[in-house]
Amino acid sequence: MKYCKKCILPDSRPGIELNADGVCSACIGAEEKREAINWEERERSLAALLKEYKAINGQYDCIVPVSGGKDSTWQAYTLKNKYGLKPLTLTYKCKYRTPLGQKNLDNLINIGVDHIDFTVNPDIERKFMLKSLEKNGSVSLVEHMAMWAITLKMAVRLGIELVVWGENPGLEYGGNEKDRGNPYLNHDWIKKYGVTNGTFAADWADDDLTMDELYTFTLPTEAELSEARIKSIFLGWYLRWDPLEVAEFSRTIGFQWAEKPVFGLYPYADLDCDFIVIHHFFKWYKFGITRLWDNLSIEIRNNRLTREEAVNYIKNNPEPIPELQIINLCNFLNITVERFWQIAEAHRNLNIWQQGKNGHKNGQWYLPALVEEFGFWPDTY
Structure with a gap:
């Protein structure tokens, strides 16, 4: 599991490939949007x-x-x-x-x-x-x-x-x-x-x-x-797409933002359905990222944040477990919350996760690559 040297996404995320300089395909695409596209x-x-x-x-x-x-x-x-x-x-x-x-x-x-x-x-x-x-x-x-x-x-x-x-x-x-x-x-x-x-x-x-x-x-x-x-x-x-610019424009014609982010960084995203939150939540188990990592990486690519600022944001802003959305999903699927957590655990990616090492007590799962890259373990989930 290796991280982009410009943003904070790892190559475990689908679609992300790192070039010889350690820069991911999404950051390369962002550079093309700025420099190579008329x-x-x-x-x-x-x-x-x-x-x-x-x-x-x-x-x-x-x-x-x-x-x-x-x-x-x-x-x-x-x-x-x-x-x-x-x-x-x-x-x-x-x-x-x-x-x-x-x-x-x-x-x-x-x-x-x-x-x-x-x-x-x-x-x-x-x-x-x-x-x-x-x-x-x-x-x-x-x-x-x-x-x-x-x-x-x-x-x-x-x-x-x-x-x-x-x-x-x-x-x-x-x-x-x-x-x-x-x-x-x-x-x-x-x-x-x-x-x-x-x-x-x-x-x-x-x-x-x-x-x-x-x-x-x-x-x-x-x-x-x-x-x-x-x-x-x-x-x-x-047409050049920037989520903040699009959100601000849509707001001028009646689109409403949430009072605070539903999940991740943006108060203007993932507002319409509870199940999309569960989709992003499962990224933690499968890819070792959350919606926050995606959002912060977009901000880095649009030159609104530095990589260091993004890392500090993750360190100081733990994301909550989306308990209400999990309950709503379980009600729809007619399964128990306990069954939901069993399914989630079954999809933990053992290629990137380890358990109970390097000072992590009581069998806690953690991402060695994350600790090595950023020097801390986020207080999340």
Whole structure:
């Protein structure tokens, strides 16, 4: 387990690769955004592209998958008000949408867009989510699979040829050079960066979870997408994406921040659903980081923090266990909290964790690489 020399992310995080100088792929991508990309030229190419897809008969110009968060608020507003498009917005309805999440989704809709709130059969979703939690330590796998599939199926069925996603995680959070320069979402991208653990719906089919039950989570084939002439683009490839700038802009048009961060550093992120918090919580067991590490690394890349300041922040700001969100997840999955902690422990990455050494008493788990790199053990979890 080795850490980037510019930010604080380790190479245990998916998508993070260190070059010969010890700099991670996400930091290299951030440098490319500052130095190597002509954003004016990309914005012109976006305007030309969107002009091609602008309908002349009152139909929808594009589909925009939204959550009501800062990014999707920015996406919907930008496409409608800056480029004059008529987007159809679509949301996968999470099972524990927060009151603030609903307010922000209502605000997005009131920008002046049509909207579909898609609810998945809760019995199938529950069964699939428990299966993915037990097997992969992931609750968000199911939500992301549904989001990709529902959006693309709707595009095919309604004949809407353009789908506009937000930022490209392959660029923002770590990806190889080829993937950082890719403006399009396709099956290969979803498998690699779509938070599906490199699987598609068919990989989960068995006697307990049939393909009929997995239909909602099944992507259109590449042939179907090609025949329907569906193009999926990342808006963040054409327009420079910075989470703080996006959040501050969205706030000016009604998006509400939380009084304090729900999890991590930002009071404007992860507001819409309790389950996303559990997704980030499991990173501690699997990758040896928390949401805070991701957020602080973004701040380093945007020159708002130094690496030393980020390390000190972690040292002095322990993160709480998301107990309420864990209880809500257990209630949905019909499991006990004790069972949740058994599952979490089963996904502890023994390649990076050790137990009861170097002064850590009573069998406490710790990350030797973290102690060696930063000289302390955070008082967290």
